[in-house]
Amino acid sequence: MGLLTRTNDRAVTKRQAVAEPAPDDFTKVTVKFSPKTVDALISAAKLVHLNKTDTINRAVQLYEFVLSAVNGSDDGVLIVERDGKQERIKFL
Numbered sequence: 001m002g003l004l005t006r007t008n009d010r011a012v013t014k015r016q017a018v019a020e021p022a023p024d025d026f027t028k029v030t031v032k033f034s035p036k037t038v039d040a041l042i043s044a045a046k047l048v049h050l051n052k053t054d055t056i057n058r059a060v061q062l063y064e065f066v067l068s069a070v071n072g073s074d075d076g077v078l079i080v081e082r083d084g085k086q087e088r089i090k091f092l
Contacts, residue, residue, distance in 0.1 A: 066091070 033041065045055040069077050076090035 041052055041055060044059070045052050048055060048058075050058070066077055070091050076088045079087045079089060081087075
């Protein structure tokens with residue numbers, strides 16, 4: 001995956017978009033996931049070589065980043081791959 005780009009063309013890398021919290025800043029949360037979501041979580045964790053907790057942390061932060069990027073904008077989010085290929089994703 002290449003760069004994540006906000007619609008105002010401010011580009012940030014995946015690492016910049018998903019900041020790591022300090023070790024003592026954690027809150028325990030209990031959630032129920034559907035079997036499909038559990039499968040996606042396990043698959044995502046394997047892809048990025050992280051445990052499920054870290055994968056969920058990153059997913060929630062990325063979701064917030066995407067929502068703030070498209071908030072009030074009809075342009076969506078532009079994804080630019082390393083090879084220069086571009087794809088715009090719009091959320092309705």
